[in-house]
Amino acid sequence: MTIEPTKMNIQDLLRENIKNLTPYSSARDEFQGEASIYLDANENSFGSPLETAFNRYPDPLQLELKKKLTTIKGVPAQNIFIGNGSDEAIDILFRAFCRPGIDNVVTVPPTYGMYEVSANINDVEIRKVNLLPNYQLNLEGIAEAIDKNTKLIFICSPNNPTGNSINREDIETILANFHGIVVIDEAYINFSRQKTFIQELTEYSNLVVLQTMSKAWGLAALRVGMAYACEEIIEIFNKVKPPYNINRASQELALKALDNIDQVNQWIRETVAERNKLAKSLTEITIVEQVYPSDANFLLVKIKYADYLYNFLVDKGIIVRNRSKVTLCESCLRITVGTPDENKILINAIKEFVI
Known part of the structure; x- marks a missing residue:
């Protein structure tokens, strides 16, 4: 990188309308503590037709869930945002920091497709700096792509769809030198040998780390994603988000899941073991040209006749x-x-295709 280190001021990056935004104040935001009679939110006081009392609005800040995550992750609750999947956090970053038609963001393809989709939805220019052939960052290319209107850089590590972890020193170089927000998407970090970046939050005020309960935790259907960042950025997330963005069922089920760390860790060990077995089996098939190293719960496989094989597998229900x-x-x-x-x-099935 050729960018000179600079002191970060989050407010300098924020859109003016977001600085001046008065967030929606829900009934539950205005009341703190417990009560026996709730007549403040126009709910159905008689209950719901379900066994669980879903007639009441959920905790808008998911405090119990954050408390549990604090215990597991070692990150204070004020440094945690919980979103409707990681996609909500991605979208809020665009809406809070990127002026439509003016600002730009940098992505490093091949990578997760929602960064580009969110950029297009929010009318924000996306500057693509392809990964090098070894699927690592092109630091010179990133430096050349950045200008005064570059607000966000998205780095997925372990990367989707390549499966590899991005060199930690390269990420730290960008964090130390980029006058904007660096978003590290760690959706697959549980399967990786690389350490999470959430322990670096106190060192980098421009760091946002995304994680999810959709992968290792097996809760894809609940849509629970987390963003970890400095308190100032988390306050911005909470200012922009809808008042009740995580429903009560998702909060309660996520809390129950977090009580089962041993089970999840066992699944992670089994997944990694199966990943290694699957990679070995694939390399023994003649049409497989390369199985790329993976730190995720998937493998990227270069294979002859990939389109034909894909359709063949679909016909097999795979x-x-x-x-x-x-x-x-x-x-x-x-x-x-x-x-x-x-x-x-x-x-x-692949062997049958080869025959």
Whole structure:
């Protein structure tokens, strides 16, 4: 990087309308503590037709869930935002910091597609700096892409769809030198040998770390994502978000899941073991040209006749992800690590295709 280190001021990055925004104040925001009679939010006082009392609005700040995450992650509650999936946090970053038609963000393809979708929705220019052939950051290219209107840089690590972790020193170089917000998407960090960046929050005020309960925690259907950042950025998230963005069912079920860390850690160990077995089995198939190293719960596989194989597997009721048209992923399928039985069925189907 050729950018000179500079002191970060989050308010300098914020859109003027967000600085001046008066957030919506819900009934539950205005009341603190417990009560026996709630007549403040125009709810159905008689209850709901379900066994659980879903007639009451959920905690708008998910305090119990954040308290539990604090215990597990070692991050204070004031440094945690909980969103409707990580996608909500991504969208808020655009809406809070990027002026439509003026500002820009940098992404490093191949990478998670929602960064570009959110940029397009919010009318924000996206500057793509492709990863190097080894799927690591092109620091010189990133430095050249940045100008005074660059507000965000998105780095997915472990990366989707390549599966590899991004070199930590390269990320730290960007964090130390970029006068904007660096978003590190750690959706797959539980499967990685790389340490999370959430322990670096006190060192970098411009750092936002995204994590999720959709992958290792097995709660994709609940749509619970987390953003970890300095308190000032978290306050901005809470200012912009809808008042009740996480429903009560998702909060309660996520809390129950967080009580089962041992089970989740066992699944992670089994997934990594199956990932290694699956990679070995794939390399023994003649049409497989390369199985890329992975720190995630999936493998990127370069394979001859990828499009034909994809369709063949669909006919067999086996769905993988065809990434052949993605930058630097030509002739590649992305394969999620399944159960031992699912992986055997997949391998046998590919062998049948070869025959």
